[in-house]
Amino acid sequence: MPIAANSVVAIAYSVANSDGQLIDRSQPGQPLLYIHGSGQIIAGLEAALVGHQVGDKVGATIAPEQGYGVREEGLDLEVPREAFPPDAPLEEGFRFQADHPTEEGRQVVFTVHEIEGDTVRVSGNHPLAGQTLSFQVEVVSIRPATADELAHGHVHGEGGHHH
Ligand code: ZN
DSSP states (O other): OOOOTTEEEEEEEEEEOTTOOEEEEOBTTBOEEEETTTTSSOHHHHHHHTTOOTTOEEEEEEOGGGTTOOOOGGGEEEEEGGGSOTTOOOSTTOEEEEEOSSSTTOEEEEEEEEEETTEEEEEOSOTTTTOOEEEEEEEEEEEEOOHHHHHHTSOBSTTSBOO
């Protein structure tokens, strides 16, 4: 069966940035499983994979708009420590949701990158925002998702969730 909406797809992949630097790869024998069409992988990669069969090797170069988004300078912020609640567990990697600094009604997930004295440097950009990504993918397996998987929104069984 070709990859289509609600397929459970296993892919072996590697991904590099525009400098050719390897960013991430699946480990041998441990493909990434996802439910196709559900937004679990970036939009550009779903678009590149649809219709492919087991064993297909797919190369895809994906622009930021179809990947992790365009980098927004306005989301790299320095915030005074007192802007946080006293009990906030402030440390590198701490994530929190807050209003977008200029776009009303839009929520952004920020990550704390650095704490220096009373200054907290945070970013609402995904680490890969603004990057054009080159994927090399091999389709390892394809099967229809079960009703339970669709209801839960994730893959069950080997390589997926165990309840
Ligand atoms: Zn589940």
